[in-house]
Amino acid sequence: MNIALVTGASSGFGQAICCKLIADGYKVIGVARRTDKLQKISDELGSNFLPLSLDVTKKDAVESILLQLPKEFQPIDILINNAGLALGLEPAYQADYNDWETMIETNIIGLVHLTHQILPGMVERNFGYIINLGSVAGSYAYKGGNVYGASKAFVKQFSANLRTDLLGKKIRVTNIEPGLCGGTEFSNVRFHGNNEQAAEVYKGVDYITPEDIANTVSWLVNTPTHFNVNSIEIMPVAQASAGLSVCKDLQ
Template sequence: MKIVLVTGASSGFGEAICQKLVADGFKVIGTARRFDKLKQLQQTLGDAFLPIQLDVTDKSAIDHLNQLIPDNFKPIDVLINNAGLALGLEPAYAADFSDWEMMVNTNVMGLIYLTRQVLPEMVTRNSGYIINIGSIAGTYAYKGGNVYGATKAFVRQFSLNLRTDLAGKAVRVTNLEPGLCGGTEFSNVRFHGDNDKASSVYQDINYITPQDIANTISWLLSMPAHFNVNTMEMMPVAQTPAGLSVAKHV
């Protein structure tokens, strides 16, 4: 039975991924800052789910993560770097720099530090899969996306470079790049708890759901070991990559 480690497992994509993969027969380690949410999820998923409190911005906590994982949840076959966030939607000249720091520390530093801890064992065993949750924001710029988009562009490039470094090794890497997704806390977090503002983002839109993401990851994990998806971009039908804009009299 393969073992999957999912970060950001307390809600949204992470929660749906844990639910789907346990149903698929995997053993899943779910990590997040909110341990109470993980315990609730464990009550639903049972012994196949191991909850561990973890803040990916805390390097010391990542250093000690392996000590918290019992032998029956080792080794980690799949790492799903899902933990991430967007904060604010102000233009770069008006943004809160502390929001930028938090996004970089979570979306970039947390992801690469945990990957660096897990990857060597996969290389030693010559088996494993790393799935990074990127975003179309790493490819397409939008107003207010500044540092969030930059962090996701980093995740995309880091994923491609991992594959390059893993040439000759049977370790797979995929960067999953969703577009507009609802049913998560993403916009609530971005707008610092303004639920009305967050809900307006998805009003009258048939958006991608966390279950769609979980089903996609389930499909990726079902593919044979010789098959690697480097990047996968997805949007709801309601969303398209808009054309370039031009401002007059500038």
């Protein structure tokens, strides 16, 4: 039975991925900061789910807790770096620097902490799969995307470079790049708890759901081991890249 570790497991994509992988017969370590939500998920999913309360931005804590994993949840074959967030939608010259720093710590530093800890074991066993949750924001700029988009561009390029470093090893790497996805706390967090503003983002749109992403992960991990999807970009039919803008009569 393969063992997967999923970050950001307490809601949204992470929770849906955990549920789907458990249903597929995997053992799953669910990592998040919110212990109460993790415990509720654990109560629902049973003994094949291990809740792990952890802030992935804390390097020492990551190293320590991975060394203490129960034997039945070792070794980790699949790492799903899902934890991430966007904060604010202001233009760069009006953005809160603390929001920028939080996005960098979570979307980049947390991701590389776990990857750096788990990857050597995969290399030693010559087997594994790393799935990173990027975003279409890593490829397409939009107003207010600034540091969030830049952080997801890092994830995209980091994933591509992992593939290069791992050439010759039986370790797969995929960057999933979702577009507009509802049914999560993403916009509620981005707008600092303004639920009405968050709801407007999805109003009248048949958006991608967490279950769509979970089903994509399930498909990826169950493909033949000689088969690697370098990246997969997923948008709802209602969304497309907007093309280049031109500002006329520039003042």
